Amino acid sequence: MSDFTSGFWNIYITVLALLGIFGCALLLWAQSMQKVEVKDDSASQPGTTGHVWDENLTELNTPMPRWWMWLFYITIIFGLAYLFLYPGLGSYAGKLGWKSSTAYQEELKKADAEYGPLFAGYLKQDLKVVAADPKAHLMGERLFLTYCSQCHGSDAHGSKGFPNLTDNDWLFGGDPETIKTTIMHGRNGVMPPMGAALGTDKDVENVANYVRTLSGADADPIKAAMGKPKFAMCAACHGATGTGNQEMGAPNLTDKIWLFGGSKETIMETIRQGRSSTMPAFEEFLGEAKVHVLAAYVWSLSNVNQDQTKK
Amino acid sequence: MNDATPPATVVRMYAAREDIYPRETSGRYASLRWLCVWLTQLVYYGLPWMVWNGRQAVLFDLEARKFYIFGIVLWPQDFIYLATLLIICAYGLFLVTAVAGRVWCGYACPQTVYTELFLWIERKIEGTRSAQIRLARQPWTLGKFTRKAAKHFSWGLLSLWTGFTFVAYFTPATTLLHKVLTAVLGPWEWFWILFYSFATYGNAGWMREQVCKYMCPYARFQSAMFDKDTLIITYDQKRGEPRSANMKDREAGKPAGDCIDCSMCVQVCPTGIDIRKGLQYECIGCAACVDACNSVMTKVDLPTGLIRYSTEHAINNQFSLKQMQRRVLRPRVLIYSGLLLLIILAFSTALSIREPLKLDVIRDRGSLGREVDDGMIENVYRLQIMNTAETGHQFKISVSGIDSIALATSDEVQMNGTESRAVPVRVRVAHGEGKPGSNKIFFELTAVDNPAVHVKEKAVFFVPQ
Secondary structure, eight states: OOOOSSHHHHHHHHHHHHHHHHHHHHHHHHHHHOEEEEBSOOSSOOOEEEEEETTTEEEEOOOEEHHHHHHHHHHHHHHHHHHHHSSOSTTOOOTTOOOHHHHHHHHHHHHHHHHHHHHHHHHTSOHHHHHTOHHHHHHHHHHHHHHTHHHHOTTSOOBTTBOOSSSSOOSSOOSHHHHHHHHHHOEEEEEOOOHHHHOSHHHHHHHHHHHHHHTTOOOOHHHHHHHTGGGHHHHHHHOTTSOOBTTTTBOOSSSSOOSSOOSHHHHHHHHHHOEEEEEOOOHHHHOHHHHHHHHHHHHHHHHSOHHHHHO | OOTTSOOOEEEESEEOOOOOOOOOOOSHHHHHHHHHHHHHHHHHHHGGGOEETTEESEEEETTTTEEEETTEEEOGGGHHHHHHHHHHHHHHHHHHHHHHSSHIIIIIOHHHHHHHHHHHHHHHHHOSHHHHHHHHHSOOOHHHHHHHHHHHHHHHHHHHHHHHHHHTTTSOHHHHHHHHHTTOOOHHHHHHHHHHHHHHIIIIIIITHHIIIIIOHHHHHGGGGOOTTSOEEEEOHHHHOSOOOOHHHHHTTOOOOSOOOOOHHHHHOTTOOOGGGOOOTTOOOOOHHHHHHHHHHHHTTOOSOSEEEEOHHHHHHTOOHHHHHHTTSOHHHHHHHHHHHHHHHHHHHHHHTOOSEEEEEEEOSSOSOEEOTTSOEEEEEEEEEEEOSSSOEEEEEEEESSTTOEESSOSEEEEOTTEEEEEEEEEEEOTTOSOSEEEEEEEEEEESSOTTSEEEEEEEEEEOO
16 A cells, blocks of 8 residues: 555656666766876875866875775665665565565564463463463563553552452452453443432432442431432342442442542442443453463462462 | 876776785784784684683673673663773773874784784795785686685685684574584574674785775774874884995995885885885884884894884984883873773773662552552552572562651562563552652662662652642
């Protein structure tokens, strides 16, 4: 696919480049054919070419070595050969068909051939076995620091909107296979805006108070009691007792762990405006084998004593 | 222009190289040069085979980006040492050139050293200067072909060994030898062995003085370090002129200088110049003409030193050796020496206090600072630890800068020799401590088994408003 908007530029560049090269060759040839008369030649003096500038500046006869000229010809031949083999003349792709994108793909292939078997070996093992392997743990840590730490933090403790992966509290399930599925295909966590459905702002505040009581946080008992019936609308996802539903990624509201914050104001905001968060899918980008090692690492963060694996 | 101008020679703008067949010399300076050839080449060819602590003593592992030089391992972060080393070399060249002229060119430069080796092979196979000239003028016969082939074959062998040695500084020599013998070299090893061999063969066999005259930048900028008290190879014009080869005229009492015009100085010159024309840019200061002239002067019973190491001032004013030596300590020399000494001091100090441990602290940008269960403020960092030594250590991580500051993660980390690793750590500060915003803190790493292996790095702890 050509980058040029019109065929003219293609020809323009080709003609200019070739003119330049052949012009150099012609100039070089003409110069090497030129004959110079040397004057005042004697045993002790190199003689002059007879050129005089600014009254008394004369040009001595100190010719260039001839091999130097051949070097110029070699660069011209190199240039032409390069332009024949590689892209350079307008949109001409070059005889070798070299492309930076294919060069990149080939390097990737080489790296895969080198490291692929290592990951493939782990892929055959059960995730819990991989999690116990100290070498796989270090590989997983490296992968995590490269691909996951931007959102989940270097220590995997997450931040607002990005779950903590070390607390053994899971939105979509924490067994190793589920974690792997989450990384492979990504997740969409959606909490719809419930403000209008619940009614007035007062209703929202009441429900928020009730939600806080679920995890034993301070709340106005009267408002909480008034909010309790309204919570029925939330129970569809979060369950009648508020323990959540991992099938839908609905968080457990009873465990003091808050993805977006647990203050009354933040809960009200969440109820009013809803929340939407996305975990991207990594299958295509990393491949299953790397995800496998990564999933084992993530699972180990809340299931294997970290101090043991740090060694 | 009038008709009286002498007939002009017509030349082309690109001149062919004139063949030079330097005559063999012997004498003080020739021996000195051979000493330099032996010393430099023993080091060059021998070093890759030296073993140090079970590995090659000097190895530049480009793939792992680690440079092993005897006891030390340099990482890409240590490039400053290479830069300083090159600056030291440059100032060394300045100083030596200001005092003694082109001694580097004449005795130790690889171009001179390999040319000397190639000339030696050439003389072994083709004979002396006159035999070489005769052979060159001969028509092609089987004998000439055999000699020429033998010469190029020997040159080729030496070149290949040189190329092999060069690559052996980057791929361990024993591995490389095995790879060569089984012909399983990588493409770049092939390229560099052949390229370096070709360059040696071409430069020392064919290009020779052309390299010094037209290619070498040092040859040209050394003239900027020259002054009238710099040692150069000089022909004592006052003593030598008028030159005369006619012994009868001399005996008849005709005025004649000491130069007997035997042209030995021209025949031995590797750059093909006549030193009697005075200092020329082509002169590489090899003193072959000094050796040649001295031996001739001894034969004709005249004092040696008609061509000698001297300075422009000394030759013009007929200074004694003492007077000449006194002028060595001139401002230019003192400034070069002072600067050189300073840089060497700084370099060796820096190298001796260099910690074989590096630490980069990278703060997590995902969250500025978070409040954890008991009201403490927590920040997350990634410690990029580089253990540049070849021995592994258990390191203790500590953090300071705010009163209650402490690590919430393991404070020990095990690092293998020459390992680089990112270790995520969490740091906590009690509620209310540290000012809101950025606080300066320090991370420290100390080897448990050797507190001298220690590094301290500053970082920022963020306390939310």
